[in-house]
Amino acid sequence: MRTRQILVGAVVSLLLIAPGCIDKGVSFSRDVKPILDEHCLACHQSGEEGYLVSGLSVESYDDLMRGTKYGPVVMPGYSFSSTLQILVEHKADPSINMPKRRMRLSQDKIEIIGTWISQGARNN
Numbered sequence: 001m002r003t004r005q006i007l008v009g010a011v012v013s014l015l016l017i018a019p020g021c022i023d024k025g026v027s028f029s030r031d032v033k034p035i036l037d038e039h040c041l042a043c044h045q046s047g048e049e050g051y052l053v054s055g056l057s058v059e060s061y062d063d064l065m066r067g068t069k070y071g072p073v074v075m076p077g078y079s080f081s082s083t084l085q086i087l088v089e090h091k092a093d094p095s096i097n098m099p100k101r102r103m104r105l106s107q108d109k110i111e112i113i114g115t116w117i118s119q120g121a122r123n124n
């Protein structure tokens, strides 16, 4: 009898906890896009210098995933190998770190981008 109550209790708490865990997933539209809009979009949209020189636009998910004229900057699942992540972490040559000529992103913003890439860089 006791055991059954404990089991039921465990199942109920799992059901309560599970949605909270799912919610920890990073969302492109809710979490990542606002960061790109604030810190990157001014230069990385058609007609602006970042786009003109590199070909990278962050106007939409598809634009971002298309990358630069040389290829993708996001490798879904692999934040450490993604150019986007390397540049915002300032792990590249100082002359090409991003955002260009502006302050480095805060650590929590860098982590949001990294987690989104690690979780598959989905259009969610």
Ligand code: HEC
Pocket (backbone or CB within 6 Å): 036, 039, 040, 041, 042, 043, 044, 049, 050, 051, 053, 054, 056, 068, 073, 083, 084, 087, 088, 095, 096, 098, 099, 100, 101, 102, 105
């Ligand atoms: C002040 C303008 C400016 C801002 C703001 C800016 N960029 Fe750039 N970005 C550039 C320019 C210009 C280039 C072309 C390469 C260069 O000159 O360093 C570039 C190139 C890039 C590249 C391609 C590098 C390569 O491998 O060819 C990536 C990726 C990139 N930017 C990401 C970002 C991200 C992410 C942000 C926001 C966090 C950002 N940029 C903000 C101007 C900007």
